[in-house]
Amino acid sequence: MKKIAVLIPCYNESVTIEKxxxxxxxxxxxxDVYVYDNNSTDHTDEIARAAGAIVKYEYRQGKGxxxxxxxxxDIEADCYIMIDGDDTYPAEHARIMAELVLKKGGGYGNR
Numbered sequence: 001m002k003k004i005a006v007l008i009p010c011y012n013e014s015v016t017i018e019k020x021x022x023x024x025x026x027x028x029x030x031x032d033v034y035v036y037d038n039n040s041t042d043h044t045d046e047i048a049r050a051a052g053a054i055v056k057y058e059y060r061q062g063k064g065x066x067x068x069x070x071x072x073x074d075i076e077a078d079c080y081i082m083i084d085g086d087d088t089y090p091a092e093h094a095r096i097m098a099e100l101v102l103k104k105g106g107g108y109g110n111r
Contacts, residue, residue, distance in 0.1 A: 002102050004031035005077035006094070008053070009067040013085030014042040020083065021051035023091035028098060034075060035085065038067045044085070078102060 006024045010017060017035065024033050035048035035055050049055045056074065060066040072080070079101040083089045 001030070002078040003076070004028055004079045004081065004098050004102075005075050006031050006033040007071045007075065007080055007082040008033070008035045008048075008085050009038060009058075009071065009082075010035050010040060010044050010048070010085035011038045012040045012042045012044060014040070014044045014047055016087040017044050017048045017053075017085045018051045020085055020087050020091075021048055021053045023087075024081075024083070024094060025052050027091040027094040028081075031081075031094075031098075032075075032077075034071065036067050036071050038062070048085075 006028065008020060021033055021035065024031065033053045035053040037045040037055060037057050039059060039061055045055045058067045058070045079098050081094055081097060
């Protein structure tokens with residue numbers, strides 16, 4: 001079975017992270033959902049863990065330069081779906097995106 005990783009970089013997303021984790025766990029139950037906490041002070045990590053996420057920490061502040069680099073360095077998967085912890089991206093399209101990557105090599109260049 002191919003491994004799918006949902007990657008969620010977070011900084012103080014306590015208001016929305018539970019919904020985001022649960023939505024993606026429902027949409028892709030076979031996926032591992034990772035929350036990378038980037039020095040949150042609002043218990044984002046605890047809420048994410050209680051919602052079923054695998055919580056990891058990146059203490060060097062900065063989403064682009066540090067958190068994203070750490071996620072892709074640390075996590076091995078056949079398909080990555082990176083989203084934000086603020087409920088910006090609807091989970092209902094996650095299955096289609098994952099299938100495009102896993103079954104068709106991403107869709108681009110394979111047409």
